[in-house]
Amino acid sequence: MILIAIIALGGIGVLSSGLLYLVSRKFEVYENPLIAEVQEVLPAANCGGCGYPGCSGFASACVNAQALDDLFCPVGGADVMKKVSVILGKEAGNAEPKVAVVRCNGNCEARPHTNQYNGVKNCAIASSLYGGETGCSYGCLGYGDCVKACGFGAIRINLSTGLPEVIEDKCTSCGACVKACPKNIIELRRKGPKSRRIFVSCVNKDKGGLARKACASACIGCSKCEKECPFEAISLSSNLAYIDYRKCRLCRKCVTVCPTQAIHELNFPPRKETN
Amino acid sequence: MLRTFRIGGTHPPENKLSAGKKVRVIEAPGQVVIPLRQHIGAPAQAVVKKGDRVKAGTLLARPAGLVSAGIHSSVSGKVNKIDEIVDMSGYKQPAVYIDTEGDEWEEAIDRSETLKKECTLSSSEIVRRISEAGIVGLGGATFPTQVKLMPPPGSRAELLIINGVECEPYLTSDHALMIEKGEQILTGVSILMKAIDVHKAVIGIESNKPDAIVYFRDMVRNFPGIDIMPLKVQYPQGGEKQLIDAVIRRQIKSGALPISVGAVVQNVGTAYAVYEAVQKNKPLIERIVTVTGKGLPEPSNFLVRIGTPIRRLIEAAGGIPGDTGKIIGGGPMMGKALVSADIPVTKGCSGVLLLPKQEALRKPACNCIRCAKCVSVCPMGLNPALLMNATEFANWEVAEKNYVVDCIECGSCNFICPANRPLLDYIRSGKGKVMELIRNRKS
């Protein structure tokens, strides 16, 4: 009796293992071992910020690429890219660290509501319906599509202003929020030395009067900052100033001349009293 | 048994408060604002500039491209400025502001009331006149009419279906037009038949307009080839696909055009505009608008110039009630909530509806209880609950596989949902996203 059981069970075991072996041989997929090695050093956030579907997609792109110039992992930054370049023996491109910047400063006070939105609290849905609850049809809607898109908890809605704010330490500049924002308010900008940055916190393209009427802190396209800037970093198009962070030397002159305080400086030490 | 479409459908309270009211004319206001984009497709390009003098019927902007429509002045006066205005789309659009002076019309326009039945123009000549008059589908879709009248190569129209359904609750503008301008509409239908070279036309009218049915049945004896078909009241029968199914019992395949079953559909309002354009040389510069709402002292049907601010219409109907919570351009099922009463009337505006605050606010949504009522009312045979979930969680593959792009945005699912779920909000956004993905895949 026992013998039969042993033979039967053993036979089934041998048979199945043989079958498993055959199947695994037949359906074996060859994968370059380097891909796994590269993937090992990647942050495994699978955010897609590099433009590839997840970290494994980026790893195989790195392995297959001639040079690493166009490939950059925004989450891991230069450190990770250096490791990748060591593994693959290819030169890593040198990209500067970036951070997401919310270019709207229309808080509840500056930008009074003119109507009441009663649909789903979702920016994409509201923006396909109309310009928004305020007179400014360019500004932040405040329903938090960027917050939902962020995989790192690096962006949250400030309850007192109703606007999203980026937590710099957590932001990996993967760009998910940039894609999620239907109003194209969020931009990836150079993080800057000691995280110091200057940017125009407005995307309103209306004429000055209209923009001002809708929002007290809107850029009115007065071009004062453009004239003030010693480095020609500021350009004006469709009533809106834009600071090119590649040219900006962080002198902060534009910040002082802006009549609506639409230009923001971040992480600077307080100014010395001049008068 | 009256016919209707065969999948889904619902029957919201009709509330046709302004039914049977005679059309009243609203004189041209002191200033009109005429948006340059009153149709689906590219905005028209302005051909006037500040300070120009125009007459009623003068071309203000010419069509930009094939799918576009010209815009004409609805008053005589002086161009004040060309600027932007928030229109029914909810966004700023370029528009021509005209200060009214007198009421002078272009000489070529025949303003007499006499009926002109005979039309000796050729098919291409008719289409050209329709195109020149800036006519768009007046049922609400505002698709340029001449495009619909030029079937793609290889296909042939066999039947013209005229939409006299007016399935949206509250609205009565088409009904009023049918009662007052019956012969003109039928002449317009004959002209459209000639334009697409068919010998048969069917006018579908829902049975809640018995006076229109009787009147038209009586008149069609003088118009060979035109039939009247009373239809069971069912929303959204005014949808092109639903109307075709109701009238000729054929369903258009997903992604196909009505011409694939040999049908061309036009609205009664469009047929009337075609009559005026072809026989009277009059471009589309005025239309009938229903102004209605339970709190409104006098729900009415008005004949108004395009570009008149809707505030004037509401004043003519007795003024804005104090408890107004929502002003809707169009009907309650598919209309758009407006941000202000200063928005001008455009070609596609069939009605203005005022809802009191307590009716305007949505009730909070609860969990889906999978009662499948949305499935049973969907006129396209979709599963709205599934599509909403797919969109909410960005599951575009599932949404596409379950035909999200076929949604006609009729709102029946939202209307019926016992859990007050915002089904259409999500589905509409998912439809847009999936269409974008499909376009990207093709290019």
Next chain:
Amino acid sequence: MENKLIISPSPHIHSGDSINKNMYGVLIALIPAFLVSVYYFGLGALIVTVVSVLSCVLFEYLIQRFLLKTAPSVGDGSAVLTGVLLAFNLPSNLPVWIIVIGALVAIGIGKMSFGGLGNNIFNPALVGRVFLLISFPAPMTTWPLPGRLPLTYVDAATGATSLSLLNEGTGHLPSCVDMLLGNMGGSLGEVSALALLLGFAYLLIRKIITWHIPVAVVGTLVASTGLMHLIDPLSYAGPLIHLLSGGLLLGAVFMATDYVTSPMSRTGMLVYGVGIGLLTAVIRLFGSYPEGVSFAILIMNALTPLINNYFKPKHFGEK
């Protein structure tokens, strides 16, 4: 206009239908069956129903309030309905503590553990009922004999149901008229076919449910038991007896049609109903349990997602 205009996507009107209306509609449809059970089982029926409803509502409230920390939604009527349906599936002399356990299982495990109304896979009342049937087989299968407004509760005279008589092949069956009116032993809500059909009619008129599921269940059961009866009339009872006895009508009309756990498309509903009918017939004719409706519905509940996936609504333009 000083007050701000409200903006929302279309549509701007709503039918006014609500979860409450549907749930209370089903409760109204259950009133005839309740009255019949009070008539035949008296005080017992009243006590069982009240205890079941109260404990279901209480458990739902407590779980939402203290465990899930969400706003309690007992007002939507779904917990009341679960309580009534659970009671209708119990014998009228069941001790109170067993009913409370049943309610806890129904609400706690059957419903709230999945995330509350709308997310449960199985019909909560049936989860509770089947749990009790397996845990307490003896009290769950001894039914009091029907009387006229009896005031007895736990010590009522007991007897067997017609189905268990059939299963054991002993005793003689009540007449068809008695079965139609409910003058027989059984769970308190299932005895009167007539009262249940009255409720069905009400549900159809109010458009709370469609005919598809109940008709498919009953049709399949009648067809399959009829077939077996034709083959061997001595071993298998006729379809009429199967139709009128046990919880078939209660299950087909009120339990199988539960919104949350039944398929969404018409064809899906038919497949689901046929499945319940077949499983019920198989369990009744060949299984060791005399009654199989509860098990059949639970098994088909589990298959509902699969049915939803394969049987989609007929798409416009589809041949």
